[in-house]
Amino acid sequence: MxxxxxxxxxxxxxxxxxxxxxxxxxxxxxxxxxxxxxxxxxxxxxxxxxxxxxxxxxxxxxxxxxxxxxxxxxxxxxxxxxxxxxxxxxxxxxxxxxxxxxxxxxxxxxxxxxxxxxxxxxxxxxxxIAEAEAVADMIAASSRASQRIALSHIRGEYSAGLNALRNQLIELAALTELELDFSEEDVEFADRNKLLELARAINKKVSELAKSFATGRAIKEGVKVTLSGATNAGKSTLLNRLLGEEKAIVSNIHGTTRDTIEDTIEIGGILFRFIDTAGLRETDDPIERIGIDRARQAIQTADINLWIVDSEHPILPLEQSDNMIVVYNKRDLLTETVDGAISISALNDSDLSVLTEELIRRAIPMQIAPAQTVTNARHYEALLRAADSSARIIEALSTTLPTDLIAQDIRETIDHLSSITAPITTPTLLTQIFTRFCIGK
Ligand SMILES: Nc1nc2c(ncn2[C@@H]2O[C@H](COP(=O)(O)OP(=O)(O)O)[C@@H](O)[C@H]2O)c(=O)[nH]1
Ligand SMILES: [Mg+2]
Structure with a gap:
């Protein structure tokens, strides 16, 4: 201008x-x-x-x-x-x-x-652009982990990794394009082995980055932890204890919690999103049934699912999953605790550290290197596409596809990688990105 x-x-x-x-x-x-x-x-x-x-x-x-x-x-x-x-x-x-x-x-x-x-x-x-988006993330950062990722991205550590791969690919693309100009003569300027090696490296990197999105999002929005189990196990009591406020209604009446209730809190530098759910049981109450459906949905998408049991009358889950932790509550009502299990009293314990330490231990692997973590949905999409097009380069190189087809896939891969960091020229996309900001930034 x-x-x-x-x-x-x-x-x-x-x-x-x-x-x-x-x-x-x-x-x-x-x-x-x-x-x-x-x-x-x-x-x-x-x-x-x-x-x-x-x-x-x-x-x-x-x-x-x-x-x-x-x-x-x-x-x-x-x-x-x-x-x-x-x-x-x-x-x-x-x-x-x-x-x-x-x-x-x-x-x-x-x-x-x-x-x-x-x-x-x-x-x-x-x-x-990626650094600018990280500025918006920094302003919205709500925990140590999300701040670490945003800062690393603002400093360009994440962009640098992607740009290095893209630049190597641009070099090889130039050589394959050159071959197209000499197509009559059946020459090869671009070293096919080098190209294959690079396509594999790119495919590996973008796939790993795309995979980190689930964790990246967990860090930004909070590690999603559901509190599930039978009615009256003490789920709502535990939610209130973890959040340090009376968020959910607690009573000895079965089926008190009918809707999901959630809030976030930082524990040990990690943002957790705790979701209290309706106790799972057979019911004729149509509202409670909707609540139970919501509970099931929340549990399915949770990063960690705490299954709370009343130690006096333990009702265990029908099936276990990797992300489930069984928590024995109402320890105060028993003289002996269950061997090896996490045993707490949501009502009486002044300290729930056995549980919170386990939560942090599970969430820590989610805190991979910040420069290697994607938190942005737009980047995630571009990375998935780059993974696809780089996979096609690999496939094309292992068959005898003509150079022009390989060149097309290379160009696409470059475009997808570029869209993450390089200036975007489409005004609507720019506007979309910058309306996430507040006035004054
Ligand atoms: N003794 C004892 N009672 C508890 C404990 N935790 C919860 N309760 C009681 O169990 C009843 C059901 O608690 P609530 O949190 O509403 O259970 P939910 O249905 O799983 O949400 C209430 O009367 C609580 O006071 C505990 O650790 N010890
Ligand atoms: Mg409840």
Missing amino acids: EQSKITTICAISTPAGTGGIAVARVSGPKAIEIVDKVWKGKRLADAPSHSAHYGTIFDPADNQALDDGIATVFRAPRSFTGEDTVELSVHGSPWIQRELINLLIRNGASIANRGEFTRRAVANGKLD
């Missing part, structure tokens, strides 16, 4: 509401000029990049002071957006925030769209 057509945008970047400090961001070719119009203090046009200045924000129309604050100057290209940027820190009253934005708009700035600062950072080559 022509320099003159690029607007200068502004927005409050701190959360809505009252705070000690609010920060307005102004970015674009006229950022410094516009702020200078409403700024009394050192002339920002003379200020070096990365310098902060104390001064007064005022309305030049009536010379009224709005607030005293700090202006921090970042000069292009050494800013988040890659443009000239001024950050104004003011007192965090919602009224001052609104007036400040109005003032900036009256003096030539435009209000930023959702994610527009990050979108500009991408347009100016400061971030690739």
Whole structure:
């Protein structure tokens, strides 16, 4: 875009509401000029990049002071957006925030769209798309594990791995395309063994990344743990204990919990999503039956299923699965505990660490290397397609398919890998990605 057509945008970047400090961001070719119009203090046009200045924000129309604050100057290209940027820190009253934005708009700035600062950072080559998406994930991070993945992706560790493979493939693609130009002459520029080796490496990498999506999502949305079992086993009591609040109704009446109830909490740096379910039993109550169906669905998609039993009258599951942990509850009612089993009292124990330690132990393998973990559904889809097209390259190389068909699969694989990191040009897709952001980022 022509320099003159690029607007200068502004927005409050701190959360809505009252705070000690609010920060307005102004970015674009006229950022410094516009702020200078409403700024009394050192002339920002003379200020070096990365310098902060104390001064007064005022309305030049009536010379009224709005607030005293700090202006921090970042000069292009050494800013988040890659443009000239001024950050104004003011007192965090919602009224001052609104007036400040109005003032900036009256003096030539435009209000930023959702994610527009990050979108500009991408347009100016400061971030690739995958890194920008990770910024949104970072803002939404709700546990140590999701923060680790987002930070690694922001730093480009994940993009780097994919780009390295893509670049090697581009080199070989150039050679196969060259063969097409010489198709009459039956020559081979691209070393078939090298190509096969590379296609296998790519297929392995993208398949592994695609596989990590299930775990990546678990980390982002919380490891899904269902509490299931017969009625009155103490599932709702346990849910409340794990969450540290009275979320579900507890009573000695069988069939009290009829709907699924869930919430997340971080334990040992891992976000868990606990889901209390209706006790599984035969029932004539149509509402309870719907609840039991929901329970079954939740259990099927759970990462971990806790089967809670009342130690006094243990009702064990009809079938065991790998992701199931049987928990003997109401230990306080027994004199002896069940050998080797996880035995707790949701009602009386001050410490449920036998259970939480087991949960963490099971969830830890899900915390694979952050740069090797996919949390984004758009990437997941591209990776599955890259896995398919690279598998076709492998297959084509082991038969005697003509070069033009192999070249087609190579091109597709490159496109799928590129779509994850390289700038996307389709405006609708860009808009889709950036509307996940808040205004001010
Ligand atoms: N003695 C004892 N009673 C418990 C324990 N946990 C739950 N209960 C009681 O068991 C009854 C059923 O509990 P609830 O959590 O509603 O079970 P749910 O139907 O599985 O959700 C309630 O009266 C609870 O107070 C426990 O560890 N020890
Ligand atoms: Mg219950």
